[in-house]
Amino acid sequence: MPEHYLKIYKDKSVYVREDGTCEIFLEGSQSSEAARRAADINQKLNSGYLDNLISGLVDGTIPFDITAVPESLQQNLRDLVCSVTSEVGRAL
Known part of the structure; x- marks a missing residue:
C-alpha cells in the first residue's frame, strides 16, 4: 500500500x-501578521514554554486527560511519534 x-x-x-x-x-x-505570530511563538519557546509544559505534564502539576482528545488527533500524534526514527531523532 x-x-x-x-x-x-x-x-x-x-x-x-x-x-x-x-x-x-x-x-x-x-505577511506581517504571520511574521508577528512567528516572532511570538519564537519568544515563548525561547522563554521555556515547551520545557515548562513537558515538566508540568510529567510531574502532574498540569492536568491532562487523553480521553478529551479526539481519536483522529490521537492517531495523528501516534503517527508523528512513530515517524521519528533514531536518525531523525538525533537530527532533532
Missing part, C-alpha cells in the same frame, strides 16, 4: 497522497 509523503522545494511543497494525487503549496513571503 503506497504511503503519503511531502516533497519540499525552495519555492513550493508538494503533498503526495496515497492514491498519487498531489496538492501543491507555493512558498511566498510572510
Whole structure:
C-alpha cells in the first residue's frame, strides 16, 4: 500500500497522497501578521514554554486527560511519534 509523503522545494511543497494525487503549496513571503505570530511563538519557546509544559505534564502539576482528545488527533500524534526514527531523532 503506497504511503503519503511531502516533497519540499525552495519555492513550493508538494503533498503526495496515497492514491498519487498531489496538492501543491507555493512558498511566498510572510505577511506581517504571520511574521508577528512567528516572532511570538519564537519568544515563548525561547522563554521555556515547551520545557515548562513537558515538566508540568510529567510531574502532574498540569492536568491532562487523553480521553478529551479526539481519536483522529490521537492517531495523528501516534503517527508523528512513530515517524521519528533514531536518525531523525538525533537530527532533532
